[in-house]
Amino acid sequence: xxxxxxxxxxxxxxxxWSNERPGVQLLGYSFASEQEAxxxxxxxxxxxRMLPIGNAPVPDTAWSYFRFDGGTAALLYRTxxxxxxxxxxxxxxxIGMSGSLTTSVALGFALKGFLGGGEQSVRDGARxxxxxxxxxxxxxxxxxxxxxxxxxxxxxARMLDEPGRPVSIIGCxxxxxxxxxxxxxxxxxxxxxxxxxxxPFDSFSTYEDTHDxxxxxxxxxxxxxxxxxxxxxxxxxVVDLENDTGEGPNLDEATRILDxxxxxxxxxxxxxxxxxxxxAPAGYDSGTPWESHExxxxxxxxTRSGGEVRVTNRRQEPATQxxxxxxxxxSLEKFTTELGRLRSLCQSKQIRQQVRGELDVRALDxxxxxxxxxxxxxxxxxxxxxxxxxxxxxxxxxTALKHAAEYLRRGQSEVLAHLLGRAVEKRSPNDARDAGFExxxxxxxxxxxxxxxxxxxxxxRAKRARYLPLISVVAVVALLAVVFLLxxxxxxxxxxxxxxxxxxxxxxxxxxxxxxxxEPVSKSVAGAVPAGYRVFSxxxxxxxxxxQSPCEKAQGGTWLCxxxxxxAIPAAVPVAVPVPPGQVxxxxxxxxxxxxxxxxxDWGLELNDA
Amino acid sequence: xxxxxxxxxxxxxxxxxxxxxxxxxDEPTVSxxxxxxxxxxxxxxxxxxxxxxxxxxxxxxxxxxxPSGDTSRHFLPATYANYADPLVVGLVGASTxxxxxxxxAMIRQAYTGGLRPYRITAAALDFxxxxxxxxxxxxxxERGGALPATKTGIIDAADILLLRGPGGERxxxxxxxxxxxxxxxxxxxxxxxxxxxxxxxxxxxxxxxPLETRRPAAASENKSFDLAIERLQGIDGSGALPATxxxxxxxxxxxxxxxxRWLRRGDEQVLDAARIRDESRDVYAYLHxxxxxASLRPFESFARTTMHFVSASGGDAVGEAxxxxxxxxxxxxxxxxxxxxxxxxxxxxxxxxAEKVGKP
Numbered sequence: 029x030x031x032x033x034x035x036x037x038x039x040x041x042x043x044x045w046s047n048e049r050p051g052v053q054l055l056g057y058s059f060a061s062e063q064e065a066x067x068x069x070x071x072x073x074x075x076x077r078m079l080p081i082g083n084a085p086v087p088d089t090a091w092s093y094f095r096f097d098g099g100t101a102a103l104l105y106r107t108x109x110x111x112x113x114x115x116x117x118x119x120x121x122x123i124g125m126s127g128s129l130t131t132s133v134a135l136g137f138a139l140k141g142f143l144g145g146g147e148q149s150v151r152d153g154a155r156x157x158x159x160x161x162x163x164x165x166x167x168x169x170x171x172x173x174x175x176x177x178x179x180x181x182x183x184x185a186r187m188l189d190e191p192g193r194p195v196s197i198i199g200c201x202x203x204x205x206x207x208x209x210x211x212x213x214x215x216x217x218x219x220x221x222x223x224x225x226x227x228p229f230d231s232f233s234t235y236e237d238t239h240d241x242x243x244x245x246x247x248x249x250x251x252x253x254x255x256x257x258x259x260x261x262x263x264x265x266v267v268d269l270e271n272d273t274g275e276g277p278n279l280d281e282a283t284r285i286l287d288x289x290x291x292x293x294x295x296x297x298x299x300x301x302x303x304x305x306x307x308a309p310a311g312y313d314s315g316t317p318w319e320s321h322e323x324x325x326x327x328x329x330x331t332r333s334g335g336e337v338r339v340t341n342r343r344q345e346p347a348t349q350x351x352x353x354x355x356x357x358x359s360l361e362k363f364t365t366e367l368g369r370l371r372s373l374c375q376s377k378q379i380r381q382q383v384r385g386e387l388d389v390r391a392l393d394x395x396x397x398x399x400x401x402x403x404x405x406x407x408x409x410x411x412x413x414x415x416x417x418x419x420x421x422x423x424x425x426x427t428a429l430k431h432a433a434e435y436l437r438r439g440q441s442e443v444l445a446h447l448l449g450r451a452v453e454k455r456s457p458n459d460a461r462d463a464g465f466e467x468x469x470x471x472x473x474x475x476x477x478x479x480x481x482x483x484x485x486x487x488x489r490a491k492r493a494r495y496l497p498l499i500s501v502v503a504v505v506a507l508l509a510v511v512f513l514l515x516x517x518x519x520x521x522x523x524x525x526x527x528x529x530x531x532x533x534x535x536x537x538x539x540x541x542x543x544x545x546x547e548p549v550s551k552s553v554a555g556a557v558p559a560g561y562r563v564f565s566x567x568x569x570x571x572x573x574x575x576q577s578p579c580e581k582a583q584g585g586t587w588l589c590x591x592x593x594x595x596a597i598p599a600a601v602p603v604a605v606p607v608p609p610g611q612v613x614x615x616x617x618x619x620x621x622x623x624x625x626x627x628x629x630d631w632g633l634e635l636n637d638a
Numbered sequence: 639x640x641x642x643x644x645x646x647x648x649x650x651x652x653x654x655x656x657x658x659x660x661x662x663x664d665e666p667t668v669s670x671x672x673x674x675x676x677x678x679x680x681x682x683x684x685x686x687x688x689x690x691x692x693x694x695x696x697x698x699x700x701x702x703x704x705p706s707g708d709t710s711r712h713f714l715p716a717t718y719a720n721y722a723d724p725l726v727v728g729l730v731g732a733s734t735x736x737x738x739x740x741x742x743a744m745i746r747q748a749y750t751g752g753l754r755p756y757r758i759t760a761a762a763l764d765f766x767x768x769x770x771x772x773x774x775x776x777x778x779x780e781r782g783g784a785l786p787a788t789k790t791g792i793i794d795a796a797d798i799l800l801l802r803g804p805g806g807e808r809x810x811x812x813x814x815x816x817x818x819x820x821x822x823x824x825x826x827x828x829x830x831x832x833x834x835x836x837x838x839x840x841x842x843x844x845x846x847x848p849l850e851t852r853r854p855a856a857a858s859e860n861k862s863f864d865l866a867i868e869r870l871q872g873i874d875g876s877g878a879l880p881a882t883x884x885x886x887x888x889x890x891x892x893x894x895x896x897x898x899r900w901l902r903r904g905d906e907q908v909l910d911a912a913r914i915r916d917e918s919r920d921v922y923a924y925l926h927x928x929x930x931x932a933s934l935r936p937f938e939s940f941a942r943t944t945m946h947f948v949s950a951s952g953g954d955a956v957g958e959a960x961x962x963x964x965x966x967x968x969x970x971x972x973x974x975x976x977x978x979x980x981x982x983x984x985x986x987x988x989x990x991x992a993e994k995v996g997k998p
Contacts, residue, residue, distance in 0.1 A: 242712070256770075
């Protein structure tokens with residue numbers, strides 16, 4: 029979706045001690061207006077001081093990257109080399125749009141130490157031109173993950189203990205912190221942990237002295253030299269690498285995730301999220317793996333629910349945690365990935381309730397707007413590129429041009445017609461004009477009443493009935509179905525598919541329209557079922573699996589399966605396959621629609637009759 | 639005198655941190671801090687013996703409901719409402735005026751029995767908070783290290799002590815926020831919100847070193863004083879608020895009259911309103927003489943004000959920026975005088991003499 033990354037400009041700001049106005053002040057900036065400078069001063073001033081924790085030393089430099097509302101971001105470089113006194117150090121900030129000054133670019137900047145000097149240029153009001161190609165992280169995070177195996181596994185284990193919480197790491201060497209951020213971000217992305225509620229660590233800080241909830245805009249991943257003793261409330265995962273090996277119910281899973289990451293193996297969809305998954309399979313099976321369960325207190329006191337754990341209010345908008353990424357998705361891939369992650373999370377009734385709390389009418393309208401305009405256009409472009417090549421270059425050819433013009437005349441989709449029309453017009457304005465005229469003529473409701481968009485009256489009726497949110501949900505679900513169907517047509521590259529599409533969702537293909545009429549079949553099956561997996565019954569024909577229903581676990585390691593509706597293919601045979609539990613709801617949906625799916629890599633082997 | 643065992647339940651309390659008022663709930667629960675997981679756990683102590691209940695309550699916390707919803711989660715000592723009339727004392731002054739050094743020296747002196755002549759003892763009411771203050775400030779100070787700047791944006795109290803004396807048991811909450819926050823006109827800056835609930839204010843004016851400030855004369859405005867006074871005067875009854883002005887870094891004036899006379903006296907042992915008035919007169923004259931009239935505004939704005947020469951460390955720190963220390967160690971001088979005046983003016987030190995303190 030995005031083109032080649034090009035150079036971009038960022039604003040600069042310098043903070044430091046001022047004798048004129050005693051205190052740490054904004055000393056220089058490149059902003060065009062003082063008002064803009066003040067806005068950024070207010071946002072960043074509370075983050076610029078480097079203070080010790082107890083008698084622990086303060087690192088010489090620190091990097092912090094923040095994301096703010098409105099799609100802006102700031103990379104802050106703090107240094108104590110020319111400080112006035114402890115806590116009155118100098119800092120320099122790069123400020124830009126988060127779409128350009130991304131977390132990766134910020135990390136590349138930091139790792140290459142690009143901000144070692146140059147304050148004078150900032151005082152002179154100079155913007156900085158950033159070439160993102162030179163800011164990439166060239167090191168291989170897998171090598172570091174391998175070298176820091178114990179520490180990374182410990183961090184992952186603690187993350188799995190409390191998914192979705194920001195993380196504080198104590199005891200990591202100063203010079204390893206940036207690379208540790210790179211490694212953790214890579215593991216989360218590669219193993220798709222975000223789908224289970226884990227933060228992608230889009231913001232970070234290599235040094236903080238406090239990490240309690242009183243700190244506004246504290247990044248998702250921060251490092252501390254020791255555990256602060258303050259009285260504040262900490263609502264983060266805290267990993268003390270000097271004392272914590274990650275021992276606990278999720279260490280094995282963390283090790284498996286790390287192993288898959290290091291070996292470049294794709295994510296398993298069975299990554300548990302939290303104690304419920306690791307220690308309470310029953311809760312996991314029931315579809316509520318992310319609910320927090322209060323344990324009784326070991327000291328004999330009863331621990332009341334709600335006293336210990338409360339969703340962080342560190343962020344200024346605590347109610348937008350689950351759906352923020354979805355609403356900020358800038359591409360179709362990102363949107364579908366986020367939607368997949370959210371769907372996976374929303375197996376939990378509790379999470380669904382939270383999501384509903386986030387998606388008020390306005391928020392849902394925002395989503396509907398993305399779906400109905402941006403994404404439809406993006407999808408349309410993909411469909412057309414499939415048929416006419418990149419940038420619709422095939423239209424240069426006379427035959428393809430004729431084909432395109434024919435669609436302009438008689439095609440049903442306004443979006444495709446609009447996109448195609450521009451390409452046709454460039455090559456042959458006359459053909460475009462003629463086709464457009466015929467289309468306009470055909471659009472007469474008395475001539476072609478079925479041309480009317482089917483959704484339009486529905487939306488209008490819904491508006492009248494004030495059921496727009498419901499319709500928006502329907503639109504989202506409908507689009508998701510279209511995305512699945514078009515996924516194959518769009519022919520995305522394997523690399524794109526791996527990085528963007530949720531592995532948990534089996535690819536679907538058109539199926540025989542009518543299922544065959546047959547008596548239901550039931551039988552017991554047995555075989556190797558990976559831990560945490562569910563067994564699902566399918567009719568298998570050629571390369572396709574037609575989902576039937578989840579099998580019931582019976583005694584003696586057997587599963588009782590049922591096959592109801594075979595496809596209208598004579599060679600279809602009933603099989604039972606272990607599948608990751610996260611895929612079960614999707615398979616049930618596909619069973620209802622009699623949709624065939626291709627086998628997914630993380631399915632288990634077919635089971636035999638018991 | 640309040641009996642700590644007698645729970646004053648359901649009474650209206652103003653949280654010193656968020657400045658919200660709420661009814662202290664009468665519930666048999668306390669939140670205990672789990673150090674291993676660094677979180678508070680709500681426990682029901684109703685089944686325990688009274689002695690154990692009292693012990694856990696003394697070490698436990700209670701979450702402030704923060705009815706305004708404008709502050710992140712915070713906890714108060716579970717016994718905070720057991721004592722009548724909590725006192726909130728805020729320090730106001732410019733950046734590098736010495737607020738943190740003064741507060742550190744003051745609390746340290748109070749702990750070492752500096753208030754004994756007034757029959758007052760000091761103890762931590764909030765053990766965790768005091769441990770934090772001790773680790774980050776007092777210990778560093780005692781080692782002769784200069785204290786770091788205070789972080790901006792901090793809304794939390796520095797320390798909460800329990801003072802026991804003839805005036806009863808009074809929780810005293812101290813606020814020390816960054817000078818930049820006190821000088822910020824930004825309405826959304828919450829760090830200086832403690833002023834809303836302050837019962838007394840210590841205004842801190844540093845006797846400048848021209849080499850340090852690179853200014854030959856005192857500033858014509860004291861922005862932190864001005865903003866604090868204006869905000870305080872917007873609150874009902876603020877005119878009666880006890881205030882004191884502490885001229886910090888007075889060791890720089892140790893050979894100059896009138897400061898020399900007061901510094902040589904060391905810590906006082908009796909409460910003498912006339913002597914306090916004399917010192918206030920001298921401080922006033924000194925500030926007026928050096929052109930620091932802007933720092934005298936508290937005297938004109940509040941009905942009861944005292945002024946004192948103090949030295950938290952006894953000398954200037956030397957060394958590099960991030961590693962400054964006091965080469966001869968710290969020798970706090972008269973750091974308790976501002977606190978004693980505040981305690982006298984707020985009734986913690988009772989009596990006829992105390993009632994005269996700060997009055998013309």
